[in-house]
Amino acid sequence: MALINLTGIQPTEFEVLADDASPSEGATVAVPLARLLEAEEAFFKSAGSVGAIIDTETSYDALAAVADKIAFAVIDFPAFGDGRGFSLAVRLRKDYAFKGEIRAVGPVIPDQALFLLRAGFDTVDAADERKAAFEAALERFPAFYQTDFGGQVSVAHTRHSAEGQRKAS
Amino acid sequence: MYAYDTFDHAMVNARVAEFRDQVERRMTGELTEEEFRPLRLMNGLYLQLHAYMLRVAIPYGTLSADQMRKLAHIARKYDKGYGHFTTRQNIQYNWPKLSETPDILQELADVEMHAVQTSGNCIRNVTTDQFAGATADEVADPRPYAELIRQWSSFHPEFSFLPRKFKIAITGAKTDRAAIKWHDIGLVVKENDEGEIGFEVLAGGGMGRTPVIAKTVRDFLPVQDLLSYLEAMLRVYNEQGRRDNKYKARIKILVEAMGVEEYARQVEAEWEKIRHIPIDVPEEEVARIKAFFAPPPLAVLADDVPAVDELAGKNFIFKAWLANNTGAHKVPGYANVTISLKPHGGIPGDASDEQMDLVADLADTYSQSEIRVSHEQNLILPHVAKKDLPELWQKLDEAGLGTPNAGLLTDIIACPGLDYCSLANTRSIPIAQTITERFDDMKRLMDIGPLKIKISGCINSCGHHHAGHIGILGVDRKGTENYQILLGGSGGEDASKAAILGPGFDEDGIVDAVEKVVAVYLGEREEGEEFLAAYRRLGPDTFKEAVYGAH
Amino acid sequence: MAKKITGPQLILANRLDDGRAVFLTAAGAWSKQVAEAAVANSEEELTGLLSVAQAAEVSNQVVSVTPVAADVSGDAVAPAHIKFAMQSKGPSVRSDLGYQVSPNWE
Ligand code: HEM
Ligand code: SF4
Numbered sequence: 001m002a003l004i005n006l007t008g009i010q011p012t013e014f015e016v017l018a019d020d021a022s023p024s025e026g027a028t029v030a031v032p033l034a035r036l037l038e039a040e041e042a043f044f045k046s047a048g049s050v051g052a053i054i055d056t057e058t059s060y061d062a063l064a065a066v067a068d069k070i071a072f073a074v075i076d077f078p079a080f081g082d083g084r085g086f087s088l089a090v091r092l093r094k095d096y097a098f099k100g101e102i103r104a105v106g107p108v109i110p111d112q113a114l115f116l117l118r119a120g121f122d123t124v125d126a127a128d129e130r131k132a133a134f135e136a137a138l139e140r141f142p143a144f145y146q147t148d149f150g151g152q153v154s155v156a157h158t159r160h161s162a163e164g165q166r167k168a169s
Numbered sequence: 170m171y172a173y174d175t176f177d178h179a180m181v182n183a184r185v186a187e188f189r190d191q192v193e194r195r196m197t198g199e200l201t202e203e204e205f206r207p208l209r210l211m212n213g214l215y216l217q218l219h220a221y222m223l224r225v226a227i228p229y230g231t232l233s234a235d236q237m238r239k240l241a242h243i244a245r246k247y248d249k250g251y252g253h254f255t256t257r258q259n260i261q262y263n264w265p266k267l268s269e270t271p272d273i274l275q276e277l278a279d280v281e282m283h284a285v286q287t288s289g290n291c292i293r294n295v296t297t298d299q300f301a302g303a304t305a306d307e308v309a310d311p312r313p314y315a316e317l318i319r320q321w322s323s324f325h326p327e328f329s330f331l332p333r334k335f336k337i338a339i340t341g342a343k344t345d346r347a348a349i350k351w352h353d354i355g356l357v358v359k360e361n362d363e364g365e366i367g368f369e370v371l372a373g374g375g376m377g378r379t380p381v382i383a384k385t386v387r388d389f390l391p392v393q394d395l396l397s398y399l400e401a402m403l404r405v406y407n408e409q410g411r412r413d414n415k416y417k418a419r420i421k422i423l424v425e426a427m428g429v430e431e432y433a434r435q436v437e438a439e440w441e442k443i444r445h446i447p448i449d450v451p452e453e454e455v456a457r458i459k460a461f462f463a464p465p466p467l468a469v470l471a472d473d474v475p476a477v478d479e480l481a482g483k484n485f486i487f488k489a490w491l492a493n494n495t496g497a498h499k500v501p502g503y504a505n506v507t508i509s510l511k512p513h514g515g516i517p518g519d520a521s522d523e524q525m526d527l528v529a530d531l532a533d534t535y536s537q538s539e540i541r542v543s544h545e546q547n548l549i550l551p552h553v554a555k556k557d558l559p560e561l562w563q564k565l566d567e568a569g570l571g572t573p574n575a576g577l578l579t580d581i582i583a584c585p586g587l588d589y590c591s592l593a594n595t596r597s598i599p600i601a602q603t604i605t606e607r608f609d610d611m612k613r614l615m616d617i618g619p620l621k622i623k624i625s626g627c628i629n630s631c632g633h634h635h636a637g638h639i640g641i642l643g644v645d646r647k648g649t650e651n652y653q654i655l656l657g658g659s660g661g662e663d664a665s666k667a668a669i670l671g672p673g674f675d676e677d678g679i680v681d682a683v684e685k686v687v688a689v690y691l692g693e694r695e696e697g698e699e700f701l702a703a704y705r706r707l708g709p710d711t712f713k714e715a716v717y718g719a720h
Numbered sequence: 721m722a723k724k725i726t727g728p729q730l731i732l733a734n735r736l737d738d739g740r741a742v743f744l745t746a747a748g749a750w751s752k753q754v755a756e757a758a759v760a761n762s763e764e765e766l767t768g769l770l771s772v773a774q775a776a777e778v779s780n781q782v783v784s785v786t787p788v789a790a791d792v793s794g795d796a797v798a799p800a801h802i803k804f805a806m807q808s809k810g811p812s813v814r815s816d817l818g819y820q821v822s823p824n825w826e
Contacts, residue, residue, distance in 0.1 A: 083330030087407050090327050118326035140187050142179045145320045147447050155176040156450035198780045218807045221739035266738040588811035598813045
């Protein structure tokens, strides 16, 4: 597997915690959201750093309880067409001001690279042979029609800034 | 008309380059068909029975003469010399090669057109009134708002993989010619008591196997909040729309399941959170876009033109054409002309490359180089001086484009059906052809008056049969083509769902059934009563008896 | 694994590049002419044809491989269902287009 870095963040190195295991002292672990919702404070304290594995069935309300306790989030796409993953990332950034790494795992495709970046993802787990296609796709569009949660401003705004007017003419 | 700036050009060109790369990766096998399918669909490319089909957007149904010439050129160079105008203000080509579609898209991009999001589970081409900006009965031209939505919805990072397709329609007129209540989101431009412009917002309309008429979510949405409100509507749908069953994935099912009040509550709650994030565009941007749609500078002319009356007095066909195919313009002395793509015995919505070229030339001469496409599969020349009508009609008539049947029984909407479509149960086009041949008498048609027949070759309802005054639905009966008749639908501001009258018929039987239904109407109607009103008054039983009773 | 069939079958697909409807022949090639289609009369034969067809799908020659019921009378073979019969001819409302014009219509 290759790790595609969309934003240039320092990617988290983590282990996926086995279902019945407890985190070892100071470890960086990814844990299914359902388990985190049940977990005591001590669980978060004992691990060095905890991330949530979020499936696309998750309602964004459920993120409220953990958003300020997790250091990173792993959004698991069951299929690349499951667009709920994009809204989950948007919710984390927008409603919970989540600043940590958001990673996409599952069968997302290179052609979604910019969508992922712009919805708030930092990194993607992808098959090695797709790394080049992911990187090429990131370069594809020079401007965007939406203000997004990855820091891009819609051309509707740039058109009327001094900088934008220079470019548009 | 809207004109691209360097940003728009850059994005559409980037999209073409992206698709070219995707096609190459598909041809080499780097992309599987499963992965490629949603990507090609988002560029309007389907696979049908005989070949691929490319669906090109005509945003809000407005075209320039040069764009129309480009459509003709594409039909000639890459296709078989014709195109099919659809109920969603698109044009479809039926024979493009996969390897040539990137070139077609590049040619389109050169004239500021595209096929972006004309299919797939994303926000589709925004449709509107074909007379927008030219009709006497509108509050405001809806097209600047449609363009705002077009831009906001193009390549949307969060809403490109929705549970299902998503169609938005907008009207600025009291008479709804855009079937907004049959859309996932319908917008009606209106003025509030303070004289401000805004929108009534409806959601949850749709056809398919579960026809639903959209319900009002908000009575008045100020213009400046349009995009943030749409974003909230889409987010709630993207998160909660069903993904386990594609027949239950449209927003209509979600809105029915949670209730429109609850859907509205969730939308409003989300909107409150985002309305101050700059999703909406600055006022200068709205003004910039609006300026492109400024009404053409038309000098007021005399509304009464003796030469027109004179020809109408001598020539019944011209008189019929005036009555049916021309409509009131905002400016005195002008008319909006509907060019019927429904010649009797012909294929509804099809136009040859030569006809497209001719319409482009006529637009240059008579309609400020502007052309419109209607959801009823016709073309429109807006802003035509009344004094030019006789000459224009003669030129149209010579080219087979003068059929004076707009709004009448033979102005039939029909989907491609089994002649092209791989999802079809039955053919649709031959039914339209037989009906229009059977009713090929203008005097009789004029006497019958406004009557909308809409035909779909399967329950997907691309031919809007649920909204037909008379709807016809093709079903598969043990491997043979069978047609059901439905009555009482409407796509207008008085939207209603057509109801099935009874058992289906074969190809000849369905045409007889239509004839019987029309006979009941003619026998029962009251003074000045149109078909739909008569049906609503009489109810189905009288019609049922006439169609099935005699057996 | 053998597929359950109730009568003769042939294999229909569309070419990847131009999308044209094509029929699998006994030689494992793809023809525009339904007359050249290989007919499977048993489940084993159908499985054999399908594996050839699917290999062509994997090697990106065709898409949408579909086994369809065939009507066979003497030497003549045609898809039984109207939809697939339409694919072997072209649109019924445009007799100037499709294989109904000529077997090698482009
Ligand atoms: C020929 C290839 C076509 C295919 C494969 C196709 C496919 C479909 C499908 C699957 C649906 C149902 C979607 C749903 O209910 O969720 C649908 C609906 C629709 N299509 Fe098509 N279609 C085709 C052509 C057309 C054409 C030519 C038109 C315009 C004349 C059209 C306009 C529509 C409209 C208006 C609907 C109904 C929208 C609604 O359900 O609210 N389609 N189409
Ligand atoms: S209604 Fe059915 S037959 Fe007609 S175009 Fe749509 S999917 Fe095809």
